[in-house]
Each structure stands twice: as structure tokens, then as C-alpha cells.
Amino acid sequence: MMDFRISSLSEVPALAASLPKADEAARKAALARQNSLTKPPGSLGRLEELAVFMAGWRATARPEIALAQAIVFAGNHGICAQGVNPYPQEVTAQMVANYRAGGASINQICAVTGAELDAVELDLDRPTADFTQGPAMTEAETLDAMNRGAAAVRADADVLILGEMGIGNSTIASAVAAALFGGPVAGWVGRGTGSDDAGVKRKIDAIERGLALHGGKDAMGILAALGGREQAAICGATLAARSRGIPVILDGFICTSAAAPLFGAAPALLDHCLVGHVSVEPGHRRLLDAMGKEPILNLGMRLGEGSGAALALGILRAALACHNGMATFGEAGVSDK
Structure with a gap:
């Protein structure tokens, strides 16, 4: 193929x-x-x-599941210039190194549930643009990230687990979800990696300014205007998996929001996708309801990096064993x- x-x-x-x-x-x-x-x-x-x-x-x-592939895509975001995250963007690269060294939560869960983990970094030294000032990505940048995501999918995988890492990407997820499905921005915004009340207000303000600037775009235009490279890569990987008949397990709020532009473009594009868990991020249940997806697990998690999806792989393996x-x-x- x-x-x-x-x-x-x-x-x-x-x-x-x-x-x-x-x-x-x-x-x-x-x-x-x-x-x-x-x-x-x-x-x-x-x-x-x-x-x-x-x-x-x-x-x-x-x-049967002979090969379960897990991919964590990592990217950095210009929206961090608006003070939306308490951590510096250097943490993204540091966490990628941690995945590759085997020291993160996702490594331990993949070891238990039998998934092979890949960490794919996407131009971490070149964050996307600040979407309050202009589009986060050009179409060419969006397509490049999508195709890099697609290329990361192994043709011999029986199931694909998707996760993400990127300082500032809970703001991205909330912005994309709000643009696609509407409603008050505050209803889509949570604390992410630990924002205080003032940080949450900065996130809401930045998203509202971004929505005002980029209104009227179609679903894939929303991905380019408000999204990030790891979100685009998740879209590309999801489509590549579909082209090979590989089911996908999406992770929490950020990962589900990353794939949501595909749903906005044509809901059937996510028919091969399961959602591993429901995050405690307040926007995730709203997003799942809007997309008609029922999560496999509800464990009060909000870590990201594919952890809930990798846990759900254990349930999927048990289902096939029976x-x-x-x-x-x-x-x-x-x-x-």
C-alpha cells in the first residue's frame, strides 16, 4: 500500500x-x-x-492484537506568549526525552498493556504563531504536520493509540472545541497543567480574542488557525490509520479535540475511533457528547500523553480474549x- x-x-x-x-x-x-x-x-x-x-x-x-502502536506527538505553541500556562515551553522537549528514556507514566502503562511507544516531536524549536495575532499555522505548515503524523503510523499495527504533549495545548484544545461546537468559552476551559484562577481567565481571554479574529472558518481551517502541530499530526495519523483499517483509541480532552476537526469536516471520518477515557477537564464530556462518543474508562485522569488510551487498550485486549x-x-x- x-x-x-x-x-x-x-x-x-x-x-x-x-x-x-x-x-x-x-x-x-x-x-x-x-x-x-x-x-x-x-x-x-x-x-x-x-x-x-x-x-x-x-x-x-x-x-487479534499482535501490534498495538502508541504515539505521543509533541509540539509548542505561540499562544504561550499570552501567559496561558505556568510552565516554560522547554518542558515539552524535556518530556519527550523522558518518554524516550522510559520514565513517564505512558511508558509504564504501555509496558503493562502491551503497546509499543513512539514519541514524535514536531519542530519544538519553532512554536506555532500566537493565534491572537494571526493564524497559528499556514495551510502548508498544517499539511506538513498532518503528513508527518500519517507517516508515523505503522502499516502492520492492529490498533493505534494516540496521545500528545505540548505546553499550552489545553488552551489550543479549548479554542478548537469552542470554534467547532460553540457555546461560552468558559465552559470549554479547565486548569490544564495547573493554572490558577488568574491563569484560567487569561486562557479564556486569549481564546475569545482568537475566536473573534478567526471566525467563519470551516473545520480544517479552524485546525490551521487555532491548532498546533501535534493536533494536526493526530489528524493525519487518524486518517492514515483509517486508510489501513486500523482502529484508533483517542486519549483525553486535548487528543479528542485534536481529532475533532475531522468530525467537523465529516463525522464519519472518526467512525473507526474509540475514546479511551473521559478526562476531568470540563470540556471533555461536552466534546464527547457533541461527537456522540462514549469513553471506555472514567478514572478521574487528566494527564494526557496517551495514558488513558493506553489503559483502555487493556480493556480492549480483555474483550478480544473473551x-x-x-x-x-x-x-x-x-x-x-
Whole structure:
């Protein structure tokens, strides 16, 4: 298969019609198997739904996860000039080094749930522009980040876990969500990495000024005007995964908001995406409701870096273990009547 590339932002909505869809025959076969296993139908709840979901996207009635790839994309943001984050942007590069050294939370969770982790930094020495002064990225910069995200996806992955790191990107996430779905900005803004009340007010003010400056754009235009390179990379990786029939597990508020422009362009572009958990960031539940997504876990987390999505991989593995390993009524000699 040729590498997946995006040549213009305007082509993204039409991809919903051309990219692969779930295999209905495999999905039906998986559902029939679920209903023949030694349990009351539906008794495993969401685990059954996850197994059938995986069957449809992997185009096999009995899907397995040989390779789970996790990617943390990292970028820096010009909006930090507005005092929206209590930490310096040098922390982004320092955390990338921590991922590569194995010292972060995501490393430990991936080790437990069986995911191979990649950390991809995106021009950390060149932050995006301050969106209160102009567009955060040009179309060319947005496409470059999207295609770098797409190129990071392994063709042999069975599931893709997405996360992010970037000082200032909770402001970016709130701005993108507010631009796409509307409503008072304050309802989308949380404390992120630990902003105090004054910091939250600065975030709201910066976002309101950015929305006033960049109003009227379409979904992918919103990504360029208000987003960041790691957000664009998440969009590119999500589309590349779809082109190969690889299901995606999105992480928390920032990661879900990063993929939201694809939903805004065409909701079906996220049909292959699960959401690993619901963050305590106040905008995440609103965002999930707007997108019709139900998270797998709710553990009061707000760390980012793919941690909730990687945890959800353990649930997904358990769902497939039951689906593939349980005996049917006939095999076990158990009466189903």
C-alpha cells in the first residue's frame, strides 16, 4: 500500500466517502459468535461491543492484537506568549526525552498493556504563531504536520493509540472545541497543567480574542488557525490509520479535540475511533457528547500523553480474549435453551 498523504485541507471532507469502512460481514459474524458463547447474550456489555467493533474494522470475525502502536506527538505553541500556562515551553522537549528514556507514566502503562511507544516531536524549536495575532499555522505548515503524523503510523499495527504533549495545548484544545461546537468559552476551559484562577481567565481571554479574529472558518481551517502541530499530526495519523483499517483509541480532552476537526469536516471520518477515557477537564464530556462518543474508562485522569488510551487498550485486549477464547455452547456441551 502506498503511503497515505494529504495534499490540501479542502480534500479532507471527501475522504469520508473514499476511505475504507467497517466490514459488515465480519461485524455480523463476530456478533453471531458473541451470541453463541457460553454466557447470556449481552452479559459482557461493552466488552461485546468492542469485540464486534474490532471485527468490523479489522475485517475478520476473530480479530487479534499482535501490534498495538502508541504515539505521543509533541509540539509548542505561540499562544504561550499570552501567559496561558505556568510552565516554560522547554518542558515539552524535556518530556519527550523522558518518554524516550522510559520514565513517564505512558511508558509504564504501555509496558503493562502491551503497546509499543513512539514519541514524535514536531519542530519544538519553532512554536506555532500566537493565534491572537494571526493564524497559528499556514495551510502548508498544517499539511506538513498532518503528513508527518500519517507517516508515523505503522502499516502492520492492529490498533493505534494516540496521545500528545505540548505546553499550552489545553488552551489550543479549548479554542478548537469552542470554534467547532460553540457555546461560552468558559465552559470549554479547565486548569490544564495547573493554572490558577488568574491563569484560567487569561486562557479564556486569549481564546475569545482568537475566536473573534478567526471566525467563519470551516473545520480544517479552524485546525490551521487555532491548532498546533501535534493536533494536526493526530489528524493525519487518524486518517492514515483509517486508510489501513486500523482502529484508533483517542486519549483525553486535548487528543479528542485534536481529532475533532475531522468530525467537523465529516463525522464519519472518526467512525473507526474509540475514546479511551473521559478526562476531568470540563470540556471533555461536552466534546464527547457533541461527537456522540462514549469513553471506555472514567478514572478521574487528566494527564494526557496517551495514558488513558493506553489503559483502555487493556480493556480492549480483555474483550478480544473473551471473544476469541471462550467456548461456544456447542463446544462446551452446555445447553443454550
